[in-house]
Amino acid sequence: xxxxxxxxxxxxxxxxxxxxxxxxxxxxxxxxxxxxxxxxxxxxxxxxxxxxxxxxxxxxxxxxxxxxxxxxxxxxxxxxxxxxxxxxxxxxxxxxxxxxxxxxxxxxxxxxxxxxxxxxxxxxxxxxxxxxxxxxxxxxxxxxxxxxxxxxxxxxxxxxxxxxxxxxxxxxxxxxxxxxxxxxxxxxxxxxxxxxxxxxxxxxxxxxxxxxxxxxxxxxxxxxxxxxxxxxxxxxxxxxxxxxxxxxxxxxxxxxxxxxxxxxxxxxxxxxxxxxxxxxxxxxxxxxxxxxxxxxxxxxxxxxxxxx
Amino acid sequence: xxxxxxxxxxxxxxxxxxxxxxxxxxxxxxxxxxxxxxxxxxxxxxxxxxxxxxxxxxxxxxxxxxxxxxxxxxxxxxxxxxxxxxxxxxxxxxxxxxxxxxxxxxxxxxxxxxxxxxxxxxxxxxxxxxxxxxxxxxxxxxxxxxxxxxxxxxxxxxxxxxxxxxxxxxxxxxxxxxxxxxxxxxxxxxxxxxxxxxxxxxxxxxxxxxxxxxxxxxxxxxxxxxxxxxxxxxxxxxxxxxxxxxxxxxxxxxxxxxxxxxxxxxxxxxxxxxxxxxxxxxxxxxxxxxxxxxxxxxxxxxxxxxxx
Numbered sequence: 001x002x003x004x005x006x007x008x009x010x011x012x013x014x015x016x017x018x019x020x021x022x023x024x025x026x027x028x029x030x031x032x033x034x035x036x037x038x039x040x041x042x043x044x045x046x047x048x049x050x051x052x053x054x055x056x057x058x059x060x061x062x063x064x065x066x067x068x069x070x071x072x073x074x075x076x077x078x079x080x081x082x083x084x085x086x087x088x089x090x091x092x093x094x095x096x097x098x099x100x101x102x103x104x105x106x107x108x109x110x111x112x113x114x115x116x117x118x119x120x121x122x123x124x125x126x127x128x129x130x131x132x133x134x135x136x137x138x139x140x141x142x143x144x145x146x147x148x149x150x151x152x153x154x155x156x157x158x159x160x161x162x163x164x165x166x167x168x169x170x171x172x173x174x175x176x177x178x179x180x181x182x183x184x185x186x187x188x189x190x191x192x193x194x195x196x197x198x199x200x201x202x203x204x205x206x207x208x209x210x211x212x213x214x215x216x217x218x219x220x221x222x223x224x225x226x227x228x229x230x231x232x233x234x235x236x237x238x239x240x241x242x243x244x245x246x247x248x249x250x251x252x253x254x255x256x257x258x259x260x261x262x263x264x265x266x267x268x269x270x271x272x273x274x275x276x277x278x279x280x281x282x283x284x285x286x287x288x289x290x291x292x293x294x295x296x297x298x299x300x301x302x303x304x305x306x307x308x
Numbered sequence: 309x310x311x312x313x314x315x316x317x318x319x320x321x322x323x324x325x326x327x328x329x330x331x332x333x334x335x336x337x338x339x340x341x342x343x344x345x346x347x348x349x350x351x352x353x354x355x356x357x358x359x360x361x362x363x364x365x366x367x368x369x370x371x372x373x374x375x376x377x378x379x380x381x382x383x384x385x386x387x388x389x390x391x392x393x394x395x396x397x398x399x400x401x402x403x404x405x406x407x408x409x410x411x412x413x414x415x416x417x418x419x420x421x422x423x424x425x426x427x428x429x430x431x432x433x434x435x436x437x438x439x440x441x442x443x444x445x446x447x448x449x450x451x452x453x454x455x456x457x458x459x460x461x462x463x464x465x466x467x468x469x470x471x472x473x474x475x476x477x478x479x480x481x482x483x484x485x486x487x488x489x490x491x492x493x494x495x496x497x498x499x500x501x502x503x504x505x506x507x508x509x510x511x512x513x514x515x516x517x518x519x520x521x522x523x524x525x526x527x528x529x530x531x532x533x534x535x536x537x538x539x540x541x542x543x544x545x546x547x548x549x550x551x552x553x554x555x556x557x558x559x560x561x562x563x564x565x566x567x568x569x570x571x572x573x574x575x576x577x578x579x580x581x582x583x584x585x586x587x588x589x590x591x592x593x594x595x596x597x598x599x600x601x602x603x604x605x606x607x608x609x610x611x612x613x614x615x616x
Binding site: 040049056057058059060061062085086089090091094111112113114115116117118119121122123125126129148149150151246257279280281282283 | 333359364365366367368369370395396397398399402419422423424425426427429430433434437456457458459460510565581587588589590591596
């Protein structure tokens with residue numbers, strides 16, 4: 001008898017959870033748990049180990065350790081969509097296998113990003129190899145298309161081929177191309193059981209209006225509730241105004257390097273200087289930019305209400 | 309009493325050793341040992357885990373396993389300059405520490421390459437953190453500048469800063485920018501105890517004429533002896549002709565995707581079809597390109613003399 005596994009397609013608002021470090025650059029996992037708990041309380045899912053989590057500055061073993069800590073603590077694995085795509089096939093398999101074993105409802109998977117002149121056939125082989133090696137019916141892959149940083153992208157043709165080969169395992173995509181026409185093209189395909197997430201809340205309303213599943217956005221670390229509200233109430237008449245309000249904050253934050261800006265904001269409003277630690281090669285905002293950013297946020301009456 | 313450690317500056321010809329895979333995509337370490345032995349017999353040093361070794365498709369644990377196997381087998385660690393630069397600081401520290409512990413005379417270190425908008429200060433902190441954490445007087449870092457693939461490069465200003473902070477540990481660079489003026493600029497600096505390697509044999513003669521240390525070239529996997537001869541006899545009158553002969557072969561090979569082309573050549577001349585296996589996302593040459601490549605090599609009477 002074939003065991004039927006019911007796994008829901010993910011939808012909603014997810015945040016690549018920013019990663020707190022100790023002064024010795026190890027991860028402060030207790031603070032990470034706290035940030036995750038708070039995000040869940042704000043109805044935001046946990047795309048831990050995203051680009052804006054500095055995930056590519058963490059080893060696979062560190063990520064496995066952190067996933068274990070989150071689940072041991074009691075974070076619901078259904079809320080977890082960890083990033084598991086690494087450069088090396090063997091790393092991606094190991095981390096993905098572990099995430100599935102822990103019960104994570106999906107994984108967000110970068111393509112292998114070191115070698116640049118790769119073709120769709122090579123990427124198809126890569127993802128096929130991951131799926132065959134993980135070999136678990138619970139696996140749900142959300143592809144991660146972020147060509148401005150990974151430089152290697154995921155084409156519509158590749159998605160078609162993957163869906164044809166693995167309709168059960170390839171469950172969606174995060175489009176961080178920053179190019180709405182690409183998201184629109186994917187939405188127009190209307191693939192079955194395929195969730196399309198905007199890569200930031202800037203395109204959230206449009207994504208929802210066109211049949212998308214939500215967004216996965218770094219800014220959800222500081223503005224979760226209002227982003228969630230646009231997701232939830234997109235059909236209401238004032239959703240355009242709500243989207244516009246999101247844009248105002250987003251535009252301020254993304255006029256700075258995003259990860260340092262987010263950490264600066266959390267550090268300031270939580271009065272915790274360690275939140276301002278980044279793992280090299282990334283560096284924090286300088287004093288003058290930090291002040292400018294906080295002043296701009298104060299000018300729009302932004303506040304981050306957290307007990308941290 | 310301070311223990312004085314004598315480690316020679318590396319010079320000569322090194323090859324990023326191509327990595328042989330089994331049909332199940334695991335590394336065929338015995339064949340790797342064989343390739344390494346052969347390269348040493350051709351007076352070529354072993355830059356295992358370079359770009360053209362598909363190193364970024366291998367996990368840190370796989371690299372540690374392979375380094376152990378090579379040294380256990382009896383490969384002289386003095387001939388080894390493994391690539392140890394990963395995306396994640398913690399991975400780079402772990403692998404570098406292991407290489408130094410095994411007695412490798414140098415490590416070739418990519419900058420962290422996922423995050424693109426990094427500045428020299430962040431890279432300085434990254435390399436400083438590696439050096440401080442490895443904390444071993446035997447460490448010798450050869451920086452790896454390959455902006456066409458890593459997208460993150462190593463500027464002259466960064467080298468200056470690193471040499472000022474760590475004159476003992478920062479021992480040289482491989483310049484794979486493909487831009488001779490960059491190599492020339494570095495050579496003009498005439499830094500003390502700093503070996504400058506051309507990133508391919510195309511610039512070998514010029515590099516030697518301008519005070520460089522040699523080259524680290526993927527083509528040394530198939531043309532080691534003649535490349536070594538240009539390194540050794542660059543001062544002789546016929547070195548220009550010898551360099552020209554290298555260029556003829558190099559130009560043929562690099563008109564194809566380099567890693568698949570090298571594997572195709574070794575597979576053909578060693579009559580070993582497994583040498584043609586690449587780890588995804590990379591793919592082998594198609595049949596038509598393979599034939600065309602071998603025909604072009606036959607036309608210049610190329611032969612790969614190997615007992616394999």
